[in-house]
Amino acid sequence: MFEPASLHNSNYEDDIRYTVQVHRLILGLIGMWPIFKKVQLRKRLSKVVLRTVRCFLLSFNLIPWALYMFLILDTFKSRLRMIGGLCFYSMVPAMYCTLMLWENNIRECMKHIEKDWQNVRDANDRRIMLDRAKAGRFILICATIFLFTSGFSYRLIQPIIRGKIVVNENITIRPLVQSNYFVFFDPQRSPAYEIVFSMHLLTGIVIYITMASVCGVTSLFTMHACGQLEMLAAWLEDLLNEDQSKNNYVVAQRLAAIIMHHVRIRRFLHRIQNLVGEMCFIEIVGSTLILCLLGYYVITGWERNDALSSLTYAVMLTSFTFNIFILCYIGEILSSQGSKVYITCCTIDWYWLPSKQARHLILMIAMANYSTKLTAGKVFDLSFSSFGAIVRTALAYLNLLRTVTV
Template identity: 40%
Template sequence: MIHNQHYKKDVKYVVEQSHVVLRMLGIWPLTDRRPNTIEKVTNIFLVIICYFLLHCDMVPGVLYYMFVDDGARERMKMMPPILYSIMAIAKYSNLIVHECNIRRCLRHIEEDWRTMMVSDAREMMQDKANTGRRLFTLCCTFMYCGGLSYNTIMPLSKGSIVTDQNVTIRPLSCPGYYVFFNPQNSPAYEIVFLLQCLCGFVMYTITVAICGLAAVFVMHACAQMEILMRLMEDLVNKDECEQQNIVAKLAIIIEHQIRIRNFLQLVENTLRYSSLVEIVGCTTIICLTGYCIIGEWEDKNIAALCSYVAALTSVIINIFILCYIGEYITTQAEEISLTSCTLDWYRLPTNMAQDLVLVTAFSNVPPRMTAGKFIDLSFKTFGDVIKSAAVYLNLLRQLTE
């Protein structure tokens, strides 16, 4: 065991991106102490504000969809923001419910950074941490750029519309039915427009937070898997086999392997329902957004078309990152299985070689990241999502034409 004197700095580097977005949502769990009264009140206030903003799109949008009789195309355009609001509320609630699990994952990461198993473990973990930060940055860039362009550029690009009754209508990113006031009058229009932009910001922050946590946790587990493979190779090293501490080394391997499995199971329990909402909901959103893109193309509205394309790209990139993370952990687990099966076990004493069979058998059952326990996060799932969305889009066009 090697004590890392810089573990606090390393842990801060690993989680600082997720720390920022979770603090904005009021759900960052402290790992070293209990929150004081001011911090509790601040977090509760932020949660209330976030829930209020999330309902600013959903409630008026649902009322508009139920009580205002618009054409089929206009009703289809309303569905993506309403559905995305519902998804955001579900994912945000899941994060709040699993705040204790997030805290346990963060403590697990801190313990792994504090004590190193091999001499170059810090370099391995930093390499995976850099990969996780790049994935977070990629998701953050596409979500905020694509999402905020949908909330700002698309409604502003349409300009004011004058009806036959000489009534001026200023468009919003999500039309809504407001019972107590007319959103077309100033300053009501400006307030509603600002609230919709803030609502979009909160929704995209929730998505980025989930993607960032998944990247941080899974990449940390992959680093620990690389360390596990190094421990396995050192066990049968010709120089090491002559020492008397083979039993202790085998015990360390078994404990480390179980620790990795427990950590991945905790991550799975924390994020599986959010991932399920993301996969199922975004499949529908890709279909509906594709329908809107075709409509804007026919209307030759280039600005709105670009906004829809940017929003569609951000959704696809987010699903791809989740599937890439799941595929990455599966590939890393398969490498552990291959390493355990190709060890020079004959260098070990007979009784130790027999014990190694159990380690090999355990390694041949690779862990998987799933969405709701029944959808594997993998490149195959990403392909299935795109194909399903294309099929639904084709069916939707046939039903509405």
């Protein structure tokens, strides 16, 4: 089982393609999928141009919003209705820049996954890895559906349903996605209106794909690590196979392979933490504030008998809550899988091993006892308890906000 000649999966290319298919599509749409081979200068240049266009779209969304909020609006309540969007439109560019900064780390993690697929040992290991790959795909697909459903209910459906508004002096205001202040032109005149409306929709696609990419990167690498830990626990349980337990050399070889693979997993987890820690911190902190504000918008919309506004913000509230829950769920799965490896290390029939080899398990137990938690910026753990704390914090701020604004 552990002979070097057997450490090759002839179908690894198909397995890798299945693992990263959806993630490559999502990341490729925003130019974040890493380049593994040497490509022509023209292709690299086109990638730089596309990233520049995406940064322009994110700025086109943020800057006019901020100008309208600070230069046009002059009351606290009117600015309060805009601050949720300001937080969101500031959070997304920060996550996009973080993705660009860690592109090399994404490439190294992908090489690690490819090497693991090449070295699949048997059908059971392959089944475990495929199950985790399927879970990672499912998480990304669900997150993308939630984000686009909530986003386009706000950016497309709500403006269309509201229709045109006639104000004083018979001035007709055509609906835009959001209130903005454009210094150099009037967005209500054609063709400026059509261009601005289209760019808002295009910007929405970039925004929601960026948020889905953060979730996708986290789910892809973390679920792969969970699969490797699950395999490691299976190897430990099979360490004292009845047919081979009497062969000290075979047992020593298997134990050495287990320890080396555990070290490899720990290094991979450290790389994952460096990659996703900052992005998760930005999303968790920003989303906590946004949850509070969305709850406020739902309540105020209901008080104004604005059912469309309340429904739209309720859908967005559900989407943001789901996004935070998914990140915490991934962290919880990783933590529980690490605990399973530790428990397996402590409960195998180590007393059947020769005394010299049994002592080697001390290193394994020490490594397994070290937490495998995923943290948001090394500030707090991603777990179900953290999700509960985030929701309670958002509700506390919402209660405070309602008290101040009544």
